[in-house]
Amino acid sequence: MSQSHNSVEPNVIDDEMIQKAIEEQYPEDIGQLAKKEGTDFKDVTELQLSFRNILQIDNLWQFENLTKLQLDNNIIEKIEALECLVHLVWLDLSFNNIEVIEGLDTLVKLQDLSLYNNRISKIEHMDTLQELQIFSIGKNNLTTLEDVIYLRRFKNLRTLNLTGNPLCDDERYMLFVVAYLPNLMYLDFKLVSDSTREAAVLEYQDRTDLLEGEEAQVLAELEEKQAKQQELEYHKTAFVEYLNGSFLFDNMYEDDTEAAKLASLPGVSDLLQKYREEFVSVCENLFNFGLKEYEKREAEVSEFCECRNEALTANQQESRKLILDFENRNKMTLDEIHNAGSSDIAESKRAEYKADIHQLSEALMTLEILIADQMEELANDFKGNMAVVASTFIENIKGIMNQCRDLENRHHEKLLEICITTLEKSVKNELEEDLPDEVRMLLVDKNTIVNAANVSHGVRLRKIDMRESDIFTNTYRWQASVTEKAFQNEVDRNREHVKEILQYIDSLQEELHNMETLEPME
Known part of the structure; x- marks a missing residue:
């Protein structure tokens, strides 16, 4: 279950909490030095804010070089205020009260994302996370198998955890996910076997072939649009945009x-x-x-x-x-x-x-x-x-x-x-x-x-x-x-x-x- 902390007053992330978290990350002697001399937040690359009864994400804009952030086991309801953390590679938001995937657009370097044990009912708003390799969204409220197809856009995704969602109870679950995500190596903490992969292809090949055709058409249209945009930018640098026609x-x-x-x-x-x-x-x-x-x-x-x-x-x-x-x-x-x-x-x-x-x-x-x-x-x-x-x-x-x-x-x-x-x-x-x-x-x-x-x-x-x-x-x-x-x-x-x-x-x-x-x- 997500953390409730009913007996404790909810917190927001402030400077005192951040400074304490930084000091706790160091060995005792270095931590004391950091406490005495202060820490330049720009030098911090990892930050652990677990189990602090945090209700709202805030005040993290100063950590512009952060690569790893742990916000697990809090009572966070909304993913927000992460826009400036453009170097994040690892983000843990597990065991919170999040209902919607959002606020991740600028985190284009993200490779490992955990939203385990929240209240999410749809996989969405992640299009920019093209470097994603590991995604944990187990123990949420995902009910529709077809929502998994959204994850096909992440060509580097190798490890996926969906265990504990209602959709896992569908008898088609294993073969469906493996068929539609052919690059997966690990599903729900287990290596995808060759026999499972073969069975998935046999069961769903007609549908996946059709989907691949549609995706290829969408990709071609996107590439054409991008080519036209690049051509337009070139014309603009020559000051003659839109003059090659009527x-x-x-x-x-x-x-x-x-x-x-x-x-x-x-x-x-x-x-x-x-x-x-x-x-x-x-x-x-x-x-x-x-x-x-x-x-x-x-x-x-x-x-x-x-x-x-x-x-x-x-x-x-x-x-x-x-x-x-x-x-x-x-x-x-x-x-x-x-x-x-x-x-x-x-x-x-x-x-x-x-x-x-x-x-x-x-x-x-x-x-x-x-x-x-x-x-x-x-x-x-x-x-x-x-x-x-x-x-x-x-x-x-x-x-x-x-x-x-x-x-x-x-x-x-x-x-x-x-x-x-x-x-x-x-x-x-x-x-x-x-x-x-x-x-x-x-x-x-x-x-x-x-x-x-x-x-x-x-x-x-x-x-x-x-x-x-x-x-x-x-x-x-x-x-x-x-x-x-x-x-x-x-x-x-x-x-x-x-x-x-x-x-x-x-x-x-x-x-x-x-x-x-x-x-x-x-």
């Missing part, structure tokens, strides 16, 4: 009630079809141009990174050579200082060594100044190149988008001609087509139908302008980001390297200072 054209007419009415006029359908074909062709030209330009931009960035890395590598080799020469040269000097026959000789050698340290410091700093200047020049050239690349791209986009506007303007002119012609026929009662009432209301006079056409035309032009503006904005944002990153990377590198040089020189000077305290040998 999306922009369809978007221009979306929710345009005036255009929908005007489409009923005689001859407009054919006019729209021709306009659509020409417009989509221009969009696809823009799309293909955008992808080519993206590859060019990436090549420019790669070339800059390559030049930067070559220069830095050459500089680092020179620095290493200076340090190696210094250390080889002064290994003997240190020995001479240590073994000096008099204080005067020792002092003279120390002075030489001190001067050599200073000379090394100057040489290393000079190299860093040279590479910093070289990096700044490279970054400035890169910034100029990116400005040219961006402006050239923008100018070409303007030209292609103007083609879209020209098509729209020509279409609008022809549409107006049809509107006027239709209006004249309507006035003379020469219209052969039976038009909807909402369209006939536009044919009351010239101003009404021309205004309707102009409103629709304005909507489409704004959609074209907005798409063009999006491309410009994304291009300039990319340009600013990539150049800013180039400069910031150099600032960070320079600061870090200067710090390294100073620390190295300080260590040499400290070593020399320590030797000054040594008495010369007689």
